[in-house]
Amino acid sequence: xxxxxxxxxxxxxxxxxxxxxxxxxxxxxxxxxxxxxxxxxxxxxxxxxxxxxxxxxxxxxxxxxxxxxxxxxxxxxxxxxxxxxxxxxxxxxxxxxxxxxxxxxxxxxxxxxxxxxxxxxxxxxxxxxxxxxxxxxxxxxxxxxxxxxxxxxxxxxxxxxxxxxxxxxxxxxxxxxxxxxxxxxxxxxxxxxxxxxxxxxxxxxxxxxxxxxxxxxxxxxxxxxxxxxxxxxxxxxxxxxxxxxxxxxxxxxxxxxxxxxxxxxxxxxxxxxxxxxxx
Amino acid sequence: xxxxxxxxxxxxxxxxxxxxxxxxxxxxxxxxxxxxxxxxxxxxxxxxxxxxxxxxxxxxxxxxxxxxxxxxxxxxxxxxxxxxxxxxxxxxxxxxxxxxxxxxxxxxxxxxxxxxxxxxxxxxxxxxxxxxxxxxxxxxxxxxxxxxxxxxxxxxxxxxxxxxxxxxxxxxxxxxxxxxxxxxxxxxxxxxxxxxxxxxxxxxxxxxxxxxxxxxxxxxxxxxxxxxxxxxxxxxxxxxxxxxxxxxxxxxxxxxxxxxxxxxxxxxxxxxxxxxxxxxxxxxxxxxxxxxxx
Numbered sequence: 001x002x003x004x005x006x007x008x009x010x011x012x013x014x015x016x017x018x019x020x021x022x023x024x025x026x027x028x029x030x031x032x033x034x035x036x037x038x039x040x041x042x043x044x045x046x047x048x049x050x051x052x053x054x055x056x057x058x059x060x061x062x063x064x065x066x067x068x069x070x071x072x073x074x075x076x077x078x079x080x081x082x083x084x085x086x087x088x089x090x091x092x093x094x095x096x097x098x099x100x101x102x103x104x105x106x107x108x109x110x111x112x113x114x115x116x117x118x119x120x121x122x123x124x125x126x127x128x129x130x131x132x133x134x135x136x137x138x139x140x141x142x143x144x145x146x147x148x149x150x151x152x153x154x155x156x157x158x159x160x161x162x163x164x165x166x167x168x169x170x171x172x173x174x175x176x177x178x179x180x181x182x183x184x185x186x187x188x189x190x191x192x193x194x195x196x197x198x199x200x201x202x203x204x205x206x207x208x209x210x211x212x213x214x215x216x217x218x219x220x221x222x223x224x225x226x227x228x229x230x231x232x233x234x235x236x237x238x239x240x241x242x243x244x245x246x247x248x249x250x251x252x253x254x255x256x257x258x259x260x261x262x263x264x265x266x267x268x269x270x271x272x273x274x275x276x277x278x279x
Numbered sequence: 280x281x282x283x284x285x286x287x288x289x290x291x292x293x294x295x296x297x298x299x300x301x302x303x304x305x306x307x308x309x310x311x312x313x314x315x316x317x318x319x320x321x322x323x324x325x326x327x328x329x330x331x332x333x334x335x336x337x338x339x340x341x342x343x344x345x346x347x348x349x350x351x352x353x354x355x356x357x358x359x360x361x362x363x364x365x366x367x368x369x370x371x372x373x374x375x376x377x378x379x380x381x382x383x384x385x386x387x388x389x390x391x392x393x394x395x396x397x398x399x400x401x402x403x404x405x406x407x408x409x410x411x412x413x414x415x416x417x418x419x420x421x422x423x424x425x426x427x428x429x430x431x432x433x434x435x436x437x438x439x440x441x442x443x444x445x446x447x448x449x450x451x452x453x454x455x456x457x458x459x460x461x462x463x464x465x466x467x468x469x470x471x472x473x474x475x476x477x478x479x480x481x482x483x484x485x486x487x488x489x490x491x492x493x494x495x496x497x498x499x500x501x502x503x504x505x506x507x508x509x510x511x512x513x514x515x516x517x518x519x520x521x522x523x524x525x526x527x528x529x530x531x532x533x534x535x536x537x538x539x540x541x542x543x544x545x546x547x548x549x550x551x552x553x554x555x556x557x558x559x560x561x562x563x564x565x566x567x568x569x570x571x572x573x
Contacts, residue, residue, distance in 0.1 A: 104430055129438055136441045141434040146511040147444060169445050 006227050007052040007075075007195060008094065012084030014070050017041030019082060027250060029270065034065070034250040044070040046251040048084070054194070057221060057228045059242030059259060061235065061274070066248040068231045069119075072197045075229070076116045077106045088113070090194060111141040115188030115226075119200035121180035124187065125172050131158070131183045132168040138190040157186040161216055178209035182216060189220060196228045202237055214240055235278050239263055247271050293340040294372040299323060303341040303496070307487060310498035315460025316428075317411050317495040325491065332365055333491025335388045335407035339369060342386055342403065348376040350384035355392040355534070355550035362390075381553045382564070391454065393475040395533050395554040396564040398484035400501060406469040411490035411497060413457050413467040433465050437508065444513050456515065459506045466497055473507070474517045474534040477569035480505035514572045525549045528558045532568060 015023060018039040024046045027034045034043045045067040052058050060068050074081045080099070087094040090113050091101075098109065110116075118124040125134050135154040144150055155165055161182040163175075172180045181201060188196060198217065202210040218241060221228060230241050238245055238259060245262050247255040247270065255268040266272045291297065299322045306320040325333040343349060349369050353362035357379045365388065370377045378384050381396045388405045398404060414424040417435035427433070436457055440450050450456070454470035458479065468476055469488055479486060479499055486499040499505060509515035524531050526546040533554060535547040549555040557564050 103426075107430060107432065126438075129442055130445060132445065133438050133442045137434050137438045140437040140441070141432075145437070147441060147513045149512075150441065 004053060005051040005094070006054045006056075006089045008085075008087040009051070009075075010049045010085045010087075012045055012048040012071065012074060012086065013043070013082045014045040014067070014074060014079070015041050015043050015082045028252045029249045029254055032250070034067070043251045045074070045081075048248075048253060050246055050253070050256065052195075052227055052229065054089075054227055055221075055225045056244065057230060057242045059238040059245040060229060060231045060248060061233065061238050061245055062248035063233060063274075065250075067251040068233075068248055069199055071248075072116070072199050072229060072231050076114060076197055077110055078116075088195075107141075111138065112191055113193050113195065115191075115193045115196045117181070117184050117188050117196070117198045117201050119203050121172065121177070121184050124184040125180065127171055127173040129171070130169045131163065131172050131175070131186075134172065134183060135187050135190050138187050142191045153190065154186075157190055158183070160220070161186040162212075176209075177205050178213060181205065181213055185213075185216065185220070189224070189226070192224065194227060196226045198228060198230045200232055201230075202232070202234065210237075217241060235263065235274060247274070290372060292373065293343055294326070294368075295322065295337070295340050299337075300341040303337055306496050307338065307341070307498065310487070310496045311485070311500050313464075314500055314503050315458075315464030315466040315497055317466070317497045320494050320496055322494065326368075327365075329492040330409065331361065332388070332390060332407045334489030334495075335390070335405050335491070336365065336369075336489075337491060338405045338487050338489040338496065339386055339388045340373065342405075343369065343373045343375055345374050347373070347385045348378050348383055349373070350378050350381065350387045350553075351389075352387065352392060352394070352552070353390045355394075355536075356552045358552060379553050379556070381551075391470050391472075392534070392551065393471055393478050395549075395551045395566050396557075397567055398482065400483045402484045404484055404486050406471070406486065406488045408467065408469040408488045408490040408495075409492075411467060411488065411493050411495040413465055428464060431463065433508075436465060440508055440510070444510075450509060450513055450515055457508045459508060460499055461503050461505075464497075465508065468505075472518055472534055473515070474569075476505075476507050476515075477517065478567050516571045517569050519571065520547070523547045525555070525558075528555060530558050530563070532566070533558075 018041045020039055023036045023041055024043060026036050027043045028046060048071060062068050073079045085097040088098055132154045135157055136150045139150050139153060158165055158168055163179055163182050172183050202213055232238055242259045245259045246253055249270050255271045262271060263275055266275045303320055306318045310318045322337055325336055327333060351362045351366040353359040366377050381394045386403050390407045412424055414427055414436060417439060418424050444450055451473060454472050455467050456473050456476050457465050458468050460466050468479055481502055483501055485501055488497045507515040520535050525535060525548055527548050533549045536550045537545055537547055539545055
């Protein structure tokens with residue numbers, strides 16, 4: 001099992017501000033802060049390590065400011081890490097650190113091998129293009145230059161995500177929040193990526209729409225077997241979607257294990273607080 | 280009394296000073312070396328407003344010599360106010376000959392058109408460019424467009440073509456269809472009609488594009504491959520003038536303007552004024568025509 005990982009993250013660290021040698025030792029849950037008392041630097045992620053296996057859904061849970069979003073943004077190359085290594089099986093059989101690759105290669109990985117769904121559809125979609133155009137963008141990035149094929153694939157994807165096909169050529173600006181989120185998911189999976197990153201996908205949606213989006217993600221996972229990293233502060237989402245969970249606080253992993261185990265029998269004080277405050 | 284010849288002329292030859300000319304010539308050479316790449320340059324302001332052909336003037340005045348013959352056209356016409364004024368200015372400043380005859384000119388400064396007549400290796404076409412950055416419509420930030428060009432990341436410009444097709448059923452996006460120069464850089468051909476775009480490819484003359492506001496030069500050297508962006512199934516097409524004849528010459532097969540008469544009837548006239556004169560007076564000049572794919 002150990003050698004079959006899809007994504008291996010080792011000592012991933014992101015520091016905003018001055019980087020001093022032992023800044024990570026002066027912050028974290030034991031100090032109840034991620035701000036270095038000496039320099040004022042913010043340690044968003046401190047030595048995060050985990051493995052993700054093919055077909056697995058990994059949850060990352062934690063309160064606001066715990067470093068969840070920063071973590072997935074680094075994995076999607078939206079921001080550069082301060083230090084750390086990420087290996088990805090499809091790239092040279094996982095032997096190279098992704099952050100050392102050229103920007104062309106990084107763009108190739110983003111376009112062909114990863115999908116990202118942002119909390120705010122405005123980050124993932126271009127509202128000046130139609131929904132079909134947004135999906136076309138992802139396909140064009142991967143070198144599909146055939147309008148007929150693009151439209152067939154876009155129809156397929158929108159069908160899959162239950163967006164009415166007749167609204168394909170409309171801008172997502174006129175869609176409801178839930179529909180925008182489904183167009184974003186369609187765009188993210190357009191090139192059948194082996195890894196999908198979901199950053200707070202259901203925040204800001206009402207409960208019934210949340211349930212629909214979660215159903216969709218579960219169905220996609222069943223049908224396509226995509227590995228996913230699901231970031232959420234909502235334990236309900238984590239319980240419904242994920243196999244394994246990591247609990248983050250002040251930039252550090254305080255607990256990790258099987259989702260059921262963490263929810264039934266939380267070990268760390270912070271996780272206990274999270275679970276007990278679940279409505 | 281010391282006689283200083285330098286101060287007897289009120290302006291330097293060809294208006295701009297020699298340092299600026301040197302700068303523009305060096306950047307022009309660089310632009311020719313990297314087809315389609317936008318080379319930034321520096322220059323003082325010109326005596327006309329930005330947006331009225333300053334980029335074209337920079338190039339023309341840095342290239343022109345007393346032996347040159349200059350032609351200036353604006354939207355195909357030698358007679359428009361802008362063309363007349365620029366032509367007079369260049370003639371006064373460079374003491375060079377000027378002409379209407381496309382074949383006789385050595386430097387042609389143009390706006391929004393490439394002449395119908397085939398240009399030769401002895402000629403340079405200088406185009407005035409209002410917006411040299413082809414990616415500006417899809418990306419506002421200069422730093423990002425530079426990275427996009429460096430990485431040949433042109434997906435966003437392709438999406439605009441896709442969107443144009445979805446909205447209108449053709450790839451035509453007004454004037455200035457984006458072109459891929461020498462298989463590497465996507466560039467703007469300046470706002471010329473699609474009719475003129477195929478003429479940029481494998482031409483015998485040198486095409487120079489000057490943007491005075493942004494201070495950028497890009498170039499298409501002779502015999503360079505230029506491809507309009509098109510999809511595998513949806514092809515680039517030029518304007519079609521089916522069943523239409525020029526009311527002045529009776530000819531077809533040229534880019535034509537539609538003109539409304541006072542009684543609201545419409546007629547068509549060949550847009551290139553020198554080409555129109557030639558087809559009215561004698562044999563038709565040689566022309567490159569593009570056939571649309573079915």
